Amino acid sequence: MPRQISYGLHEGDSRSKVLRLARQPAEKRKYRLIVTSPPYFGHRHYGKHEGELGREKTDAEFIRNLADTFSACRELLTEDGSIWIVIGDTRRNMHKLMVPHRLAIELVNKGYTFREDIIWYKKNNIASSAKANFTQAYEYILFLSKNEKSFTNLDEIRVQGNEAREGRNKTPPVHLLQHRSVNPDKGEIARLQKIIHGAKPNTPFSALPSTSEISRAYGYDPEKHCPTCYRKFKRHATRKRVGDHKHYPIFAVCNPSGKNPGNVWEISTKAHYGNEHFAIFPEDLVARIISFASQKGDWVLDPFMGRGTTGIVCALTGRNFTGIDLYSENVRNADQNISDAIHGRYDKKLVEDVNRQAEYMKLAQNSGDQSLQSFLLSERVVSR
Numbered sequence: 561m562p563r564q565i566s567y568g569l570h571e572g573d574s575r576s577k578v579l580r581l582a583r584q585p586a587e588k589r590k591y592r593l594i595v596t597s598p599p600y601f602g603h604r605h606y607g608k609h610e611g612e613l614g615r616e617k618t619d620a621e622f623i624r625n626l627a628d629t630f631s632a633c634r635e636l637l638t639e640d641g642s643i644w645i646v647i648g649d650t651r652r653n654m655h656k657l658m659v660p661h662r663l664a665i666e667l668v669n670k671g672y673t674f675r676e677d678i679i680w681y682k683k684n685n686i687a688s689s690a691k692a693n694f695t696q697a698y699e700y701i702l703f704l705s706k707n708e709k710s711f712t713n714l715d716e717i718r719v720q721g722n723e724a725r726e727g728r729n730k731t732p733p734v735h736l737l738q739h740r741s742v743n744p745d746k747g748e749i750a751r752l753q754k755i756i757h758g759a760k761p762n763t764p765f766s767a768l769p770s771t772s773e774i775s776r777a778y779g780y781d782p783e784k785h786c787p788t789c790y791r792k793f794k795r796h797a798t799r800k801r802v803g804d805h806k807h808y809p810i811f812a813v814c815n816p817s818g819k820n821p822g823n824v825w826e827i828s829t830k831a832h833y834g835n836e837h838f839a840i841f842p843e844d845l846v847a848r849i850i851s852f853a854s855q856k857g858d859w860v861l862d863p864f865m866g867r868g869t870t871g872i873v874c875a876l877t878g879r880n881f882t883g884i885d886l887y888s889e890n891v892r893n894a895d896q897n898i899s900d901a902i903h904g905r906y907d908k909k910l911v912e913d914v915n916r917q918a919e920y921m922k923l924a925q926n927s928g929d930q931s932l933q934s935f936l937l938s939e940r941v942v943s944r
């Protein structure tokens with residue numbers, strides 16, 4: 561069964577297309593989410609069109625053009641909609657131009673609420689040969705909402721525990737994990753709470769309930785582990801400082817569905833073979849944004865869609881999609897990719913893509929091809 565979504569693709573300059581869409585009543589306030597990655601400033605050419613963004617003479621002009629486009633996009637967002645811009649900086653000699661920061665300020669001036677600047681940390685980044693500055697190992701994901709509040713669904717993107725990774729705890733065996741409380745004892749909880757809240761600075765520590773007693777009262781086996789942070793439940797019965805008591809028992813557990821992923825996202829980059837668009841962003845990055853900021857059946861827009869990654873993820877997750885790109889070749893590729901995703905032909909490709917960037921680099925290093933190596937590093941074939 562093909563996946564049931566609608567999509568429409570437009571070829572042309574994103575600002576003019578967005579302005580045109582905004583004049584159609586049916587398009588105004590239709591999109592709950594905009595996800596996009598515009599070109600970098602001054603890095604590469606996608607084709608020969610003079611209206612291509614990123615080729616402006618100055619960074620100020622580039623930022624103004626981007627801000628105008630995204631400001632026009634605001635008209636298309638639902639009142640609870642948000643825009644997510646994956647954007648990297650540009651270095652000119654020793655200067656970093658602060659493109660993401662300056663764009664964010666412009667967009668706030670145009671009415672958006674600046675919600676978050678997420679670091680997309682590219683764990684598989686390739687080291688640069690620079691000696692005076694560091695390898696660029698991350699990009700920003702700017703999250704702005706049309707109004708102060710926007711639609712969000714954190715439960716869709718919760719992640720499982722990572723305490724065990726760097727901490728001393730080892731991942732506990734499955735039979736030692738306890739997902740939720742079992743038969744909490746209300747009477748016992750009330751009795752313990754009374755002791756806890758009635759404690760004075762001179763109450764002896766021995767008169768306070770033990771952490772094991774507390775976790776048992778709440779329905780957690782003190783010897784079992786939380787599936788989110790892998791701590792033992794008796795460690796959840798933490799103690800805070802009150803009066804002369806350095807440790808005063810309280811109880812709190814993690815969300816059993818997992819934890820908030822935080823604002824540093826560690827996601828490997830991807831690159832594709834063949835004649836596909838080079839500067840793609842990974843499907844898992846887009847999937848996290850789409851799952852958090854939209855629901856099945858919503859409309860999603862990408863005004864710089866490239867080979868259609870946003871549309872592909874929309875097809876895989878049941879969202880409708882509108883995409884814009886300056887070049888007919890990209891529109892054709894995106895159309896093919898989204899159609900493949902709708903008909904289940906893309907799923908295999910998702911798996912095949914892994915480690916492509918390292919393969920390209922190895923190839924360039926083995927052949928001693930310096931220009932291919934610097935192309936890979938500078939043109940984002942390996943970094944996005």
Ligand SMILES: C[S@@+](CC[C@H](N)C(=O)[O-])C[C@H]1O[C@@H](n2cnc3c(N)ncnc32)[C@H](O)[C@@H]1O
Pocket residue numbers: 572573574575596597598599600606611612613614837839840841863864865866867868869870884885886887890
């Ligand atoms: C970084 S790429 C986007 C890649 C995309 N996220 C993907 O995964 O394929 C930027 C895209 O912006 C397009 N572009 C550049 N200037 C444009 C303009 N003025 N209007 C519309 N698209 C433009 C380029 O053709 C390119 O495909």
